[in-house]
Amino acid sequence: MQLTTWGYDLKFIQKSKETYVPCHRFTYVFKFFSVKSRLHYIVRAEQHDYDFFAIKFYPKSYGKSERKYSVTTNKGDIANVLVTCAKVVPKILELFPNASFGFIGSRSIDFISNKAEGYVNNQRFKIYAYHIPQLIGDDNFVHIAYKNASAYMLVNRHNDLQQYQEEVKTMILEHYENVLNLT
C-alpha cells in the first residue's frame, strides 16, 4: 500500500531528563491527535550515546500500562499514525544532523485469548519495514533490517557504517538485552 496521507501535526512537549540506563541521555517527547481514531498519541525519541535515537509511540490513554507498546487499538488509522511518528526524524535531524534512529516492532498481545505474538518478523515490524522506505529515503540513511529481532535501524551516512553499527549494537546489547521479552 502506497502511503498517500500526510499525517497529523506533531507537537513538541518537552525534553525529559528521565533515563533508564546509563547510555540513555534525554528523551524528546512529542504528541499528536489522531482525528480518525479519536486518540491522543505520545511519541518518544530517546537519545542515547553516539546520537542514536530510539523512537517509540503509544496511545496516551495506555500511558500507565506496562504493555502500552503491545496494545492494538484496531481503529484503522495506521497510515496517519506512522507518517506522523516518522515526522520525528526530520525534527531531530534539525537538532542533531548526525543522528541515527532505531525502533523495534513490539510483540502484539491478544488480550481476549491471552496469547502473544512471536518476536521474529512480527506484524508491527512488517508494517514498519514496508512503509519506512516510503517516508525516509537512502540519501541520508542506510536502512538496516534485523528481521529475527523485528528491529530496524536508520544509520546516518555521516557515520562509518560498519564501525557505527558495531558501536550501537554493543551499546544496545549491553543495556537492552531483555527488550524482546514481554513484561
Add this chain to the structure above:
Amino acid sequence: MKPSRSNTNKGRIRPRVKSKGLRLNWTSLEDIKEVRLSDVLGDGAVVEIKSTNKPLLVP
C-alpha cells in the same frame, strides 16, 4: 394478530469469529520463554531501496 417482535436472532447468536491470537496460533502468555536480544539480533540486512522511490519526509 400482532407481529412478533423477536423475529431476529441478532441478540442471541454470538459471532463465531476467533480472536487474532487463536487464528494465528500465537503462544499463550504462560508458555512464553525468555529471549536474549544478543541471541537473535544478528548482523541485519541492508535494505535496498528502489531508485524510483520518492520518500515523503527525508530524501
